[in-house]
Amino acid sequence: MTSNAQPQPSAAVPGQRPPAPWQRMANGGGLLDPAGRLRSTVFEEMTALARRTGSVNLGQGFPDFAPPREMVDAAAAALGAGHHQYAPIVGIPALREAIATHQRACYGQELDPDGQIAVCAGATEGVTAALLSLLRPGDEVVLFEPRYDLYGAVVEFAGATAVPVPLLPPAFVPDPDDVRAAFSPRTRAVVLNDPHNPTGTVASRELKELLVELAAEHDAVIVTDEVYEHLRYDGPHEPLATLPDAAERTLTVSSAGKTFSATGWRVGWVSGPRDLVQGVVAVKTYLSHSAAAPLQHAVAEALAFPREFFDGMLADYRERRDVLVAGLGEAGLTPPTPQGTFFAVADVSDHYALAGVDDAAGLAQHWAQTAGVVGIPVSAFASPANQGLYADWLRLAFCKRTEVLRAAMAGLAAAV
Numbered sequence: 001m002t003s004n005a006q007p008q009p010s011a012a013v014p015g016q017r018p019p020a021p022w023q024r025m026a027n028g029g030g031l032l033d034p035a036g037r038l039r040s041t042v043f044e045e046m047t048a049l050a051r052r053t054g055s056v057n058l059g060q061g062f063p064d065f066a067p068p069r070e071m072v073d074a075a076a077a078a079l080g081a082g083h084h085q086y087a088p089i090v091g092i093p094a095l096r097e098a099i100a101t102h103q104r105a106c107y108g109q110e111l112d113p114d115g116q117i118a119v120c121a122g123a124t125e126g127v128t129a130a131l132l133s134l135l136r137p138g139d140e141v142v143l144f145e146p147r148y149d150l151y152g153a154v155v156e157f158a159g160a161t162a163v164p165v166p167l168l169p170p171a172f173v174p175d176p177d178d179v180r181a182a183f184s185p186r187t188r189a190v191v192l193n194d195p196h197n198p199t200g201t202v203a204s205r206e207l208k209e210l211l212v213e214l215a216a217e218h219d220a221v222i223v224t225d226e227v228y229e230h231l232r233y234d235g236p237h238e239p240l241a242t243l244p245d246a247a248e249r250t251l252t253v254s255s256a257g258k259t260f261s262a263t264g265w266r267v268g269w270v271s272g273p274r275d276l277v278q279g280v281v282a283v284k285t286y287l288s289h290s291a292a293a294p295l296q297h298a299v300a301e302a303l304a305f306p307r308e309f310f311d312g313m314l315a316d317y318r319e320r321r322d323v324l325v326a327g328l329g330e331a332g333l334t335p336p337t338p339q340g341t342f343f344a345v346a347d348v349s350d351h352y353a354l355a356g357v358d359d360a361a362g363l364a365q366h367w368a369q370t371a372g373v374v375g376i377p378v379s380a381f382a383s384p385a386n387q388g389l390y391a392d393w394l395r396l397a398f399c400k401r402t403e404v405l406r407a408a409m410a411g412l413a414a415a416v
């Protein structure tokens with residue numbers, strides 16, 4: 001099976017043109033085959049496998065249930081009210097104000113909606129614009145692995161170099177010495193994803209403090225991807241930007257996609273100090289220009305939902321998480337209980353002998369055939385140097401209806 005995370009930095013071959021920018025980008029995201037052609041992602045491959053085998057697809061991270069009715073109604077009303085033309089590049093005022101109010105109410109953070117918040121086409125554009133606004137060729141970016149593929153893609157596209165720091169299983173915590181060693185005079189940025197996809201872990205206070213300290217020492221910017229901020233099971237989310245001395249050098253990215261079960265809406269945002277947000281705005285002007293106008297109105301309303309909405313959503317996700325973790329337990333696995341996100345990871349090595357395979361990628365194929373369940377090997381989220389660390393780990397998404405999860409776990413228990 002091909003992996004999603006990929007090869008060596010795309011190097012120039014003597015006598016040949018250097019790789020095109022798109023090839024650098026594809027390479028950084030793990031989408032380039034050895035002949036330099038674009039290949040499918042591991043997510044597409046596993047989705048196709050799920051379809052072929054009639055399996056439950058716990059590979060891809062999107063909900064199989066509807067967004068909140070009130071938010072959908074608000075979108076319909078916004079369409080009816082005639083919001084069809086370009087929105088402002090930075091986002092409609094109502095949404096920027098709603099984001100500022102949300103950050104204050106949830107985290108005590110003060111942000112000026114005029115200048116400290118930019119609405120983007122999903123967190124994807126937010127992270128992309130943040131990194132492109134900062135990186136010069138030759139810069140280094142500290143990235144924790146396993147990681148969401150976007151970060152490596154943008155870093156390489158910008159001509160910068162990703163410096164990977166492994167999150168060490170089974171706790172998926174980095175060695176602080178590795179974190180320190182990853183910073184150099186060339187470090188321009190560090191990306192933290194908290195809560196973390198794919199491992200379902202949450203960054204410790206100590207790690208966040210260390211990043212603030214190292215970023216200050218090296219005059220680097222911290223980009224925090226907090227799209228799972230409302231999926232925290234064991235305590236409130238603490239944005240890195242709220243730590244002492246962090247706000248001045250941190251760009252925080254989030255999105256409506258996960259919180260409101262609407263990954264297709266493509267409404268996200270970036271917040272931070274004015275000088276850094278200005279850079280994000282400059283870049284996103286020439287990416288999407290602006291996110292979908294009517295949907296911005298609806299997300300502004302959704303962000304103002306009462307506390308009970310967020311608590312109820314979390315309670316539903318906790319139930320889904322517990323169904324998955326209990327089901328994996330019945331299948332003889334001992335996954336760490338996810339502290340955040342809608343992903344669980346499990347060391348599946350005890351099942352190799354029975355299945356006649358020797359890694360999680362092989363077991364994923366086997367389970368699709370025998371158990372009707374598809375997951376994603378965690379090695380697909382790592383660069384080649386670190387793939388071996390995660391060879392025994394499989395990621396399973398629990399953003400699915402509980403009956404779907406129960407059926408999947410029953411299939412797994414029967415098969416093993």
Ligand SMILES: Cc1ncc(COP(=O)(O)O)c(C=O)c1O
Pocket residue numbers: 061121122123124125148193197225227254255256257258263266267268
């Ligand atoms: C860690 C992380 N960041 C960003 C994104 C993309 O978010 P959006 O759909 O808002 O672009 C995802 C989606 O899976 C994600 O898991």
